[in-house]
Amino acid sequence: MTATPSLSVEIGGLKLKNPFMAASGTCGYGVELAHVVDLSTIGAIVTKGLYMAARDGCEVPRIAETPSGLLNAIGLQGVGIRAFVEKVLPELRAHDTAVIVNVCGESIEEYAEVSRIASEAEGVHALEVNISCPNVKTGGIAFGTDPKMTHEVVSAVRRASRLPVIPKLSPNVTDITVFARACEEAGADAISCVNTFLGLAIDIETRKPKLAFGTGGLSGPAIRPLAVRMTWQAARAVKIPIIGIGGIANASDALEFFIAGARAVQVGTMNFSRPNVYTEIEAGVRDYMNRHGLFSLDALTGTLKFPR
Amino acid sequence: MTARPPAADRICRVVARESLGGPYALLTFEHEEVSRAEAGQFAMIQPATEGELILRRPFSIMDTDPSTGRFTIFLKAVGPGSRAVFDLREGENARVLGPLGHGFAAPQPDERLFLVGGGYGVAPFALFSKSLRVASSPFHLFYGGRSASELPLVSELEARGIRMTLSTDDGTRGETGRVTAPLLAALDRAEPGRARICACGPEAMMHAVAKIAAERGIACEVSLDPWMGCGLGTCLGCVVKIQDPGEPKPKNRPACTDGPVFDATRVVWPHGDHR
Numbered sequence: 001m002t003a004t005p006s007l008s009v010e011i012g013g014l015k016l017k018n019p020f021m022a023a024s025g026t027c028g029y030g031v032e033l034a035h036v037v038d039l040s041t042i043g044a045i046v047t048k049g050l051y052m053a054a055r056d057g058c059e060v061p062r063i064a065e066t067p068s069g070l071l072n073a074i075g076l077q078g079v080g081i082r083a084f085v086e087k088v089l090p091e092l093r094a095h096d097t098a099v100i101v102n103v104c105g106e107s108i109e110e111y112a113e114v115s116r117i118a119s120e121a122e123g124v125h126a127l128e129v130n131i132s133c134p135n136v137k138t139g140g141i142a143f144g145t146d147p148k149m150t151h152e153v154v155s156a157v158r159r160a161s162r163l164p165v166i167p168k169l170s171p172n173v174t175d176i177t178v179f180a181r182a183c184e185e186a187g188a189d190a191i192s193c194v195n196t197f198l199g200l201a202i203d204i205e206t207r208k209p210k211l212a213f214g215t216g217g218l219s220g221p222a223i224r225p226l227a228v229r230m231t232w233q234a235a236r237a238v239k240i241p242i243i244g245i246g247g248i249a250n251a252s253d254a255l256e257f258f259i260a261g262a263r264a265v266q267v268g269t270m271n272f273s274r275p276n277v278y279t280e281i282e283a284g285v286r287d288y289m290n291r292h293g294l295f296s297l298d299a300l301t302g303t304l305k306f307p308r
Numbered sequence: 309m310t311a312r313p314p315a316a317d318r319i320c321r322v323v324a325r326e327s328l329g330g331p332y333a334l335l336t337f338e339h340e341e342v343s344r345a346e347a348g349q350f351a352m353i354q355p356a357t358e359g360e361l362i363l364r365r366p367f368s369i370m371d372t373d374p375s376t377g378r379f380t381i382f383l384k385a386v387g388p389g390s391r392a393v394f395d396l397r398e399g400e401n402a403r404v405l406g407p408l409g410h411g412f413a414a415p416q417p418d419e420r421l422f423l424v425g426g427g428y429g430v431a432p433f434a435l436f437s438k439s440l441r442v443a444s445s446p447f448h449l450f451y452g453g454r455s456a457s458e459l460p461l462v463s464e465l466e467a468r469g470i471r472m473t474l475s476t477d478d479g480t481r482g483e484t485g486r487v488t489a490p491l492l493a494a495l496d497r498a499e500p501g502r503a504r505i506c507a508c509g510p511e512a513m514m515h516a517v518a519k520i521a522a523e524r525g526i527a528c529e530v531s532l533d534p535w536m537g538c539g540l541g542t543c544l545g546c547v548v549k550i551q552d553p554g555e556p557k558p559k560n561r562p563a564c565t566d567g568p569v570f571d572a573t574r575v576v577w578p579h580g581d582h583r
Contacts, residue, residue, distance in 0.1 A: 028542040032565070036317050036405065036540065048544075056560050060578070063537045063545035065389070068360050070537070074544050077560055220362050272538035273354065273364050274403070276317050 005289035006296050007282065009043075011241045011264050012189025014126045014164040016043040016098055019264035019297060020254065020278050023245055024049060024102035024128060024168070025074065026271040029088045033275055034095060041278045044098035046192075046266065047084065049130045051104045052114055054080040058135060059212035064201045068247075069222030070269050071199050073135040073213035076104060081114045085121040093123030100126045100166070103157060104133070104140070111143075111153050112160040119161040126163050129154060129188075132170035132195035134217045144170035144195075147182040154186035166243065168192035169234070171223075176230045177237035184238040192243045192266065193234050194227050220269040221247040228260050235261025235302055249277065251284020261302040316341040317405040319356050322396050323378060328460040331385040332428070333394055334370070339404050342379045345369040347436035348411025348508075348531055348569040351381070352539035355392050356401035365389040366536045366564070368508070369407065370431040382431040382461055408539045409568050412506050412529055415440055419502045421447035422526075424491055424517050426509020427458050432531060434461070436506070437470050448472065448494060452487025452513070456480035488516050495524060504529065507572075511579070518572035528572035532563045541565035549576035 007018040021044040027033055030045035039045065057077030064071045079088065084101070092099055101118040105111035111129065118124050131144030131153055143149045144167075154167050167183045169176060171194040183191055196217025201210040209215070227246020235242045244257030245266040254265045270277050285297075294300055316339075324336035342351050352364035367390075371380040385394035396402055412432070415421065421440060423433045430451050440447045449472035453459045459474060459481055466472075473490045474482025483490055491505075507517040508531035521528030537543035547560035548567065551574050558576045561567075 026542060028540070032541045036315050057544065057547070060545075060547060061535055062547070063535060063543060065361065065363050068362065070362060072543070072545065077544050077547070269362060272540075272543050273352075273362050275405075275538075275540065 005286055005294055007285065009264055009297060011243065012164040012166065014098065014190070016264065018043040018282060020281055021046055021100070021243070021264060021266045022271055023266035023268035024130065026268045029084065030092045030095065030097065030099070031088060033271070037275045037278070040096035041282065042097050043264065044100050044125065045092065046100040046128050047102050048078050049076045049102045049104040049133060050078050050081045050084055050114060050118070051076070051106070052081060052110055054078065054083060061210060061212055064210040064216070066199070066201055066218065067222060069218050069220035070272070071201050071211060071216040071218050072196070073211045073216040075135045075213065076133055076140070081117045085117060089121055089123055098125040099123055100128050102128045102130050102168070104130045105153075108153055108156045112156040115157045115160040119163050124163065127157060127161055127165050128192055129157050129165060129167040132168050134170070134172065134196060134198045134215065135213055141170050141172065144179065145173055147178050150179050150182045151186045154183050154188050158187035164189040166190045166192050168195055170195050171226065171230055172198045177233050180234040180238045184240050188240060190241040190243060191234060191238065192245055193231050194246060197223055197226065219247065221249055221253075223247050224253060224256075228256050231257055231262050232260040232304060248281075249274070251281045251288065254281050254285060255288055255300070258297060258300045259302075259304050261304070263298070263301050313344040313346070313407055314341060315406055315408055317403070319401050320404050322398050322400050322402060325396065325398050330457060330460070331394065332383070332460040334380055334382055334464070335393070335396060336378050336380045337402065337404055338378055339406070340377045342369065342404060342406040343372045343374045343377045345372050345379060345407035345435070346411040347439060348432045349407040349409050350539070350568065351379070351404050351406030351408065353381070353393050353402050353404050354389070355396055356403050359392065361389055361392060363389065363537050364403065364405065364539070365393060366539060367393070368431040368531070370434045372435060382428060382434070384428040405539055409564055410566070412436055412569050415443040415445035416502065419445055419504055420498065421445055422491060422494065422503065422505045423447055423449045424487055424505060424507040424509065424513070425449060425451045426487060426513040427453050429509030429531070429533070430461055430465070432508055433506070434465060434468065434470070437468060450475070450487050450491045450494070452476065454478065486516070487513060488520060491517065492520060495520070495526070503527070507531070511577070515577045515579070518575065518577075521572060529569050530572045530575060531569045532567050532575070534563050536564055539564045549578065550574050551576055
């Protein structure tokens with residue numbers, strides 16, 4: 001007799017029916033996907049980054065495809081937190097998936113205010129703190145590449161909300177464990193690891209960057225080994241759960257992150273081309289758990305047999 | 309806004325492939341939902357095999373057959389993504405998401421239509437001509453390219469009995485010069501009454517057509533073709549500047565979900581008026 005392995009997880013107080021989330025900036029506000037994807041197959045939707053005000057984002061071109069990757073500079077185009085809560089959230093919360101609001105700010109006060117509004121809304125389950133967007137001139141990555149600033153922002157969000165607080169780390173730092181520890185000390189409940197890598201693609205004929213913003217954030221399978229390594233490092237540095245992110249395209253990719261130390265994962269770039277990948281990932285992970293006699297994913301997390 | 313056919317993401321088979329010479333081909337797929345697409349809608353397509361390319365590419369629907377659940381695209385291989393689809397052979401599988409976006413508005417009674425297709429932008433007008441015939445709307449197609457080799461769909465369109473005026477920049481086929489010259493001549497000759505221009509092609513062509521329409525007070529729709537990542541409105545890579553009535557300034561709107569067909573008077577052209 002085989003018991004069905006459980007895929008439910010608890011991430012810093014956030015209970016999810018499965019550990020497969022849709023990453024911020026790759027699934028809109030969830031509702032955009034609903035006509036082609038059954039959102040109940042996704043553990044949580046992490047919204048596009050939200051500031052207080054609506055934002056128009058960068059000029060085009062905003063995206064460029066690179067080998068096994070995608071370089072983007074969208075610039076956090078969005079409707080703003082109040083419009084999200086009033087106009088989008090009622091539709092989103094009708095779906096059977098958890099809602100995580102990606103919180104942005106140009107100042108620590110703005111992060112706190114967006115967090116407060118999101119926390120008071122019905123149907124928001126957690127906050128992901130965006131301290132790592134490389135494509136805005138103020139805020140974003142500036143807060144995620146200085147451990148003191150990281151601590152201040154996460155502390156402010158912590159004070160503003162009772163929801164699970166999940167900072168999303170930038171990989172564009174020398175030692176990610178410094179930032180993981182700063183988050184944990186500031187009261188974070190979990191850590192999203194990682195955002196995009198700062199990149200540059202050039203049109204050799206015009207000698208201009210391929211993106212209007214200049215540089216962009218690199219995502220997709222090209223960054224996966226980097227993200228797995230950083231997940232492994234962060235997981236060993238802190239006690240709070242790590243959510244692994246970076247180029248996950250199938251079950252095998254997701255399993256690498258669990259073995260490296262993640263308790264949940266986010267699918268990002270693949271939402272653009274394979275929005276229904278979640279059912280494949282879930283089936284593949286279940287199959288793996290059956291083959292390896294695992295009843296819960298916690299038994300797999302952090303079991304990397306690293307050479308001494 | 310009318311209810312649009314629902315979209316679906318399916319792995320489906322290439323049931324026919326016809327080379328049109330050079331980088332051009334017609335590909336027919338089996339896909340129930342896309343076979344009910346409206347003219348101007350599109351599908352996001354990539355081969356079903358795993359490869360280095362991640363993003364699908366958008367292709368305008370050239371023809372549909374709801375009775376067999378099939379649809380056809382007319383494509384030009386221009387980069388690695390469209391080349392991968394061009395290289396698909398009969399019997400091979402592709403990932404097809406569609407139908408997506410807003411197409412051309414349905415014909416109104418007594419409306420006369422001027423269709424302007426530049427290069428591979430002519431594709432949606434093959435499908436549009438069917439609904440225009442059903443509605444008994446008079447229409448004429450202006451099909452232009454740089455040279456004869458850029459008008460590979462002529463015999464396909466002729467076989468459908470579509471009346472058209474051809475033009476090439478170098479004079480190797482039809483009238484010599486830009487597609488806007490025969491359009492202007494036809495507008496001068498046209499009887500007064502309700503008219504609409506529908507354009508799909510290079511941005512400079514559509515901008516020129518939009519200016520002609522504005523000068524003459526004729527309704528005009530343009531099908532915009534920015535770099536598209538997902539087709540679902542989630543990547544926000546394909547935004548275009550749209551000035552809505554009553555709004556203080558233009559807003560970035562995804563062409564994939566808010567378009568790709570827009571009322572030309574609302575489009576803020578990215579290269580301004582100097583082109």
